[in-house]
Amino acid sequence: MTFLLRFLLFVTAFYILKKLVNYLFGKRAGSSGKHAKPSTGTRKEISGQTVKDPQCGTYVATSIAVPLQVKGKTYHFCSTQCRDEYLKDSDQSKPPDT
Numbered sequence: 001m002t003f004l005l006r007f008l009l010f011v012t013a014f015y016i017l018k019k020l021v022n023y024l025f026g027k028r029a030g031s032s033g034k035h036a037k038p039s040t041g042t043r044k045e046i047s048g049q050t051v052k053d054p055q056c057g058t059y060v061a062t063s064i065a066v067p068l069q070v071k072g073k074t075y076h077f078c079s080t081q082c083r084d085e086y087l088k089d090s091d092q093s094k095p096p097d098t
């Protein structure tokens with residue numbers, strides 16, 4: 001009979017241990033999605049330097065902006081579309097050479 005008792009004890013202990021591990025790991029796995037935030041090294045770089053898009057007025061990070069050099073000055077645009085628009089506008093505002 002002692003064998004059966006031992007077996008039951010073992011099973012119970014194993015069951016409790018399994019439940020405990022499941023609880024601990026389950027909790028960890030559930031919160032791991034929210035814990036992925038601190039590692040935002042790249043985001044810090046992006047938000048570190050922002051410049052104003054002279055075409056649409058949007059503030060855009062230099063790392064993702066579209067650069068354009070005009071008369072030695074560098075402008076940054078949120079998109080190539082804005083850059084082209086800005087070039088078009090600046091061309092139109094130029095006085096004709098005739």
Ligand SMILES: [Zn+2]
Nearest residue numbers: 053056078082
């Ligand atoms: Zn823009």
